[in-house]
Amino acid sequence: AQSVTQLGSHVSVSEGALVLLRCNYSSSVPPYLFWYVQYPNQGLQLLLKYTSAATLVKGINGFEAEFKKSETSFHLTKPSAHMSDAAEYFCAVRPNFGNEKLTFGTGTRLTIIP
Amino acid sequence: DSGVTQTPKHLITATGQRVTLRCSPRSGDLSVYWYQQSLDQGLQFLIQYYNGEERAKGNILERFSAQQFPDLHSELNLSSLELGDSALYFCASSTRTSAADTQYFGPGTRLTVL
Numbered sequence: 089a090q091s092v093t094q095l096g097s098h099v100s101v102s103e104g105a106l107v108l109l110r111c112n113y114s115s116s117v118p119p120y121l122f123w124y125v126q127y128p129n130q131g132l133q134l135l136l137k138y139t140s141a142a143t144l145v146k147g148i149n150g151f152e153a154e155f156k157k158s159e160t161s162f163h164l165t166k167p168s169a170h171m172s173d174a175a176e177y178f179c180a181v182r183p184n185f186g187n188e189k190l191t192f193g194t195g196t197r198l199t200i201i202p
Numbered sequence: 203d204s205g206v207t208q209t210p211k212h213l214i215t216a217t218g219q220r221v222t223l224r225c226s227p228r229s230g231d232l233s234v235y236w237y238q239q240s241l242d243q244g245l246q247f248l249i250q251y252y253n254g255e256e257r258a259k260g261n262i263l264e265r266f267s268a269q270q271f272p273d274l275h276s277e278l279n280l281s282s283l284e285l286g287d288s289a290l291y292f293c294a295s296s297t298r299t300s301a302a303d304t305q306y307f308g309p310g311t312r313l314t315v316l
Contacts, residue, residue: 120301131204131292131307139302178245187299189260190235192245 090115092179094193102201107151107166109196111179114160121162122180122190123153132178138162140184149173174200205229206308208293214314220281223311227274227295233257234276235296235305236268240289251276252299280313288315 095110113119120139124132136147143155149172153164162179179193205228215221227234236248238261247260251270262268265283270276280287290310296303 122304124307129309131206131309132294133204133307134304137302137304182301184301186301187250187258188301189247189250189258190305191247194244 090117090119090181090183090188090191092121092181092191092193094177094179094196096196097194098197098199100199100201101169103171104168107164107169107173107198109164109177109179109198111153111162111164111193112160113162113179113181115181115183117183117185119181120184121153121155122182123147123151123162123164124178124180124192125149126176126178126195128175135164135177169198169200171200171202174198204306204308206293206295206306208291208308208311210311211309212312212314214316215283216316217283217285219283219315220279221283221313223278223280223291223293223313225276225278225293225295225308227276227293228306231295231297231306232274233296233299233303234270234274235294236262236276236278237292237294237307238289239292239310243289245292248278250299257299283315285315288313 122137123135138155207226248262250258294305294307
């Protein structure tokens with residue numbers, strides 16, 4: 089069984105400040121991990137994914153995430169927030185073999201303060 | 203634009219009715235996934251098809267069914283609708299069924315049951 093926990097359903101940061109969105113996973117087998125972003129009235133868009141290569145993963149729009157096995161974490165960061173980053177962010181986990189389902193966290197709504 | 207199209211964009215219907223949601227995957231993608239997004243349940247995987255065959259089932263109610271046609275488009279049928287079925291329904295597609303494959307999401311169909 090696998091699951092992800094996203095700490096903080098709402099996060100607010102000032103424009104230009106560091107963005108840190110937290111994701112902890114639970115998986116009985118080595119996982120693949122994903123971050124998706126959902127803008128209002130749109131579908132989900134992949135930001136980045138960890139698939140057992142480099143533990144520091146760089147994604148689109150300046151986001152990156154680091155896979156830390158010892159902490160079972162895959163936190164999403166961006167050095168400097170932009171107004172266009174306001175959206176809902178979902179962390180997701182999937183076992184790294186077979187055809188198991190993608191399991192999503194409950195999401196974190198990011199608000200950018202001008 | 204992910205390349206995944208969903209119709210209709212909005213659907214309003216009454217309890218007890220039946221509706222069909224349609225999804226066209228990205229060109230070349232063989233896998234289609236259906237998800238339900240609601241405020242109380244979050245993003246839930248419903249079902250997956252690969253090249254016309256059912257490959258995985260999630261939290262899909264017996265009142266719901268899906269199929270994937272030879273041209274690879276997919277339809278999700280929802281019957282005996284209840285108020286609680288009101289949600290956003292997303293379709294996603296991927297190239298194959300590998301756990302590392304990125305799932306590309308469509309814009310969703312918003313279903314309102316009155």
